[in-house]
Amino acid sequence: MVKGVQQRAVETRDRLLAVATALIAETGYAGVRIDEIVARAGMAKGTFFAHFKDKDGLMDLLIAQRIAEFLDALEASPVPADAADLADSMLPLLTFMSCERYVFDVILRRSGAAALAEIGPIALMLGRHGEIVGRWLSRRNFRPDVPVSIQAEGVQAFMMQALALHFCALHSDIPLSGRFRPYMQAWLGHPSE
Amino acid sequence: MVKGVQQRAVETRDRLLAVATALIAETGYAGVRIDEIVARAGMAKGTFFAHFKDKDGLMDLLIAQRIAEFLDALEASPVPADAADLADSMLPLLTFMSCERYVFDVILRRSGAAALAEIGPIALMLGRHGEIVGRWLSRRNFRPDVPVSIQAEGVQAFMMQALALHFCALHSDIPLSGRFRPYMQAWLGHPSE
DNA sequence: TCCAAAAACTGACCATGGTCATTAAATCAA
DNA sequence: TTGATTTAATGACCATGGTCAGTTTTTGGA
Numbered sequence: 073m074v075k076g077v078q079q080r081a082v083e084t085r086d087r088l089l090a091v092a093t094a095l096i097a098e099t100g101y102a103g104v105r106i107d108e109i110v111a112r113a114g115m116a117k118g119t120f121f122a123h124f125k126d127k128d129g130l131m132d133l134l135i136a137q138r139i140a141e142f143l144d145a146l147e148a149s150p151v152p153a154d155a156a157d158l159a160d161s162m163l164p165l166l167t168f169m170s171c172e173r174y175v176f177d178v179i180l181r182r183s184g185a186a187a188l189a190e191i192g193p194i195a196l197m198l199g200r201h202g203e204i205v206g207r208w209l210s211r212r213n214f215r216p217d218v219p220v221s222i223q224a225e226g227v228q229a230f231m232m233q234a235l236a237l238h239f240c241a242l243h244s245d246i247p248l249s250g251r252f253r254p255y256m257q258a259w260l261g262h263p264s265e
Numbered sequence: 266m267v268k269g270v271q272q273r274a275v276e277t278r279d280r281l282l283a284v285a286t287a288l289i290a291e292t293g294y295a296g297v298r299i300d301e302i303v304a305r306a307g308m309a310k311g312t313f314f315a316h317f318k319d320k321d322g323l324m325d326l327l328i329a330q331r332i333a334e335f336l337d338a339l340e341a342s343p344v345p346a347d348a349a350d351l352a353d354s355m356l357p358l359l360t361f362m363s364c365e366r367y368v369f370d371v372i373l374r375r376s377g378a379a380a381l382a383e384i385g386p387i388a389l390m391l392g393r394h395g396e397i398v399g400r401w402l403s404r405r406n407f408r409p410d411v412p413v414s415i416q417a418e419g420v421q422a423f424m425m426q427a428l429a430l431h432f433c434a435l436h437s438d439i440p441l442s443g444r445f446r447p448y449m450q451a452w453l454g455h456p457s458e
Numbered sequence: 459t460c461c462a463a464a465a466a467c468t469g470a471c472c473a474t475g476g477t478c479a480t481t482a483a484a485t486c487a488a
Numbered sequence: 489t490t491g492a493t494t495t496a497a498t499g500a501c502c503a504t505g506g507t508c509a510g511t512t513t514t515t516g517g518a
Contacts, residue, residue: 078495080483080484080495080496080497081495081496081497084496084497105473105474105475106474106475106476107473107474107475115497115498116497116498116499117475117476117498117499118476118477118478118497118498118499119496119497119498120476121475121476121477122496122497126475126476127474127475127476177370177373177374180370180373180429180432181370217451218451219451222447222448222451223451225426225448226423226448226451226452228426229422229423229425229426229448230419230422232422232425232426232429233418233421233422233425233426236373236425239373254415255415255418255419255422258410258411258412258415258416258419259419259452271465273465273466273467273513273514274465274466274467277466277467298503298504298505299504299505299506300503300504300505308467308468309467309468309469310468310469310505310506310507311467311468311469311506311507311508312466312467312468313506314505314506314507315466315467319505319506320504320505320506
């Protein structure tokens, strides 16, 4: 049976993704080498770059897939009752983002682009995250004196800071929650108490 | 005349730094190639790596030098009167950090280490920045309901977010100040107005 | 002055991400 | 069926960061 030309390309791409996923399980995101991917897939190196712009282009996709799962869970969960609750709901995603320094790097490096057409999967995911948090804050507004959009981006600012501290910190025994919750609470918590 | 052995090493290192500085002026931080540095310095490649751990190790130093200049200016300036004033005082440093994506990457990548002995120059600079801001906030406490240390780290969180937005943003025409001031004001501003 | 140890330097070599001219396969119109 | 055209795949090759066993220079003591 002769495969359609498009079908052939789809299968090649899927195989590269599958092999890469398996390799990530073995060696982590950073440890994956393109030479190893194409060797296991039985392809030439050039084929990889015909399907993905570069190594990060692949990681982009695979990381965005994982993030999407966390966002699905977030969207399905109830509106948080207070700032601490909101902070806790971010922890699964935050924990994934902290699983490897390389993952954090890719998220930062690839999280946006100049033209709309170039928006990467990760940027879309983070945009969706902002929308979910914004929707929550609209329904349960902790700080009426601050615009909801700024509150929502503030949540992301502290997530980013928690990650930066996690990877750059002198005390790596501090849990992520300890680097995130207090700021979130001070930010959205009870400003006039 | 015979040079002292240490003197010889110091001269080699200084020459590498000087050549690198000149190259940065020509091609930017990211465009500097190690092969070019050692070629212009008339040295072997191995010599470079005898003096610096890796390429980022060099950039670490040169970027930290620039940051130190901004912190000197910050330390010499008066305690800001309000949150907007505080935000504005951060702009020169923020602008330098945003001069090149690579600079931001190096700052993130190298801004800390597991062991005290490995603390890089940039980590020290950012630590000093936190101290300066903390000192300001101790003298002019905008939000008594939030611990000063958390206020100070909050300032850094929003600087980091402004940088991330700057490099990842869809609208690159937004000035850095517009990505920083509103958050700073909402954060430290007038929470109970 | 001479020599062994320490410090500095060398450059061939490696690892890995990425390119591109070429070849093979699939498609479609005549 | 066939030949031109488009799409997919190839792999030799390149760029650049980084390594390390070996060489040269400096030092300090006998």
